[in-house]
Amino acid sequence: MTEGDGEFALPSDVDAVRDALVAWYEDGHRDFPWRRTDDPYAILVSEVMSQQTQLSRVEDAYHAFLERWPTTTDLAAADRADVVGFWSANSLGYNNRAKYLHEAAQQVESEYEGEFPETPDELSELMGVGPYTANAVASFAFDNGDAVVDTNVKRVLYRAFAEIRNADDPDYETVANALMPAGESRIWNNTIMELGGVACGKKPRCDEASCPWREWCHAYQTGDFTAPDVPTQPSFEGSRRQFRGRIVRLLGEHDEMELDTLGHRIRVDYTPDGEHGREWLRELLSDLAEDELAEVDEAGDVPIARLQK
Missing domain, CATH: 1.10.1670.10 (Helix-hairpin-Helix base-excision DNA repair enzymes (C-terminal))
Incomplete structure (x- = not known):
């Protein structure tokens, strides 16, 4: 030493x-497809998709996403509800990642004239891009990272x-x-x-x-192979994250739904006044509203849920 x-x-x-x-x-x-490219947009997509998501699920979604929105120009011009709907349908984790990716593409187009910044510090200015992701994109796209x-x-x-x-x-x-x-x-x-x-x-x-x-x-x-504790991902099945994903998927398909109709569609044991009823559903919708993904229209006789545009 x-x-x-x-x-x-x-x-x-x-x-x-x-x-x-x-x-x-x-x-x-x-051999992963994102290892065969130095396109910063494609690499950013792969990095965001891979956050706490098994790589076996990422690869097909990665190809499908880039086929649908092959450039930042295409993604920036897309309807955010479509992007979020794709994310949810492919079980890619928290839907706000799709929202941030969409906004990052709009930043590249509007603030950088369609050209990606190349350093970790500059990349960190993009929406939803933290230090790890910024450094990964700088490394794999530009050979310019730590x-x-x-x-x-x-x-x-x-x-x-x-x-x-x-x-x-x-x-x-x-x-x-x-x-x-x-x-x-x-x-x-x-x-x-x-x-x-x-x-x-x-x-x-x-x-x-x-x-x-x-x-x-x-x-x-x-012979001592101990290692730092690895945080475990909370179970997806039955989680609030799973039900938020179902809400986004249904509202993407139906544009808008009455609250009780939505509740019955996302959960078989939904009862308006029960443990998993209107109050529980409104909490999920409130979470989505904070992420600017969904909203509840209280103007009529019956509250209506819809995706934010």
Whole structure:
């Protein structure tokens, strides 16, 4: 080990560590369509879709979304209800992600003359684009990012380096950026994320996946494969998120619906005055209203729910 900044020291043969990992990646990584493009729009779509959504569900939706709205120009001009409806129909998670993606496309068109900003700081100005997504788009589209640190990367670093494991408050970003070869964020981030997804999962597959870091890995040498706790995604079945998605889908199909009619359509045990009745339904609609996705018209004798335009 050599001395580095702070408490972390790079391996003395850090070039060999890097080269081994990149060679492993190039020898046979998983082939996702967003890894075959440097189009920032397509990469942003893939990143937003992949947030807490299984990649097996993302790939088909990714192709269908880009076939329907192939450019930011197309997406910016789309009816937001159509975009949100697509999101819900494909079970892609929180519907406000679709709304933010739609608004980000409008920003690119109106504020950047159709050209994506290229740095993480500039990309963070787009609606709904946080630091992680901004850095991912900068890396994979423009080779212009810092090291990406997601759950998989944290797991790799925690197991590989004793300094991370033994720290009270591990500085994953510093370690990840120290390891990344300068100016090579595209290949490096794809590579280390692949390692975490294929070889260094919750149940490690070091030998089976021919992990290139076995020689340097603290966990492999000691047999201790503990890793940071990984937050679990709340169950989707029966969740408020599931019912909000059903509301958006139905209102997209029917334009507007009376509240009780909507309630009976989204839940078989809906009873207006019951536990899952009008009050429960109004709470769901209130959530959607806060996200500017739905509204309730109280002007007539019977309240009417519809999507916001």
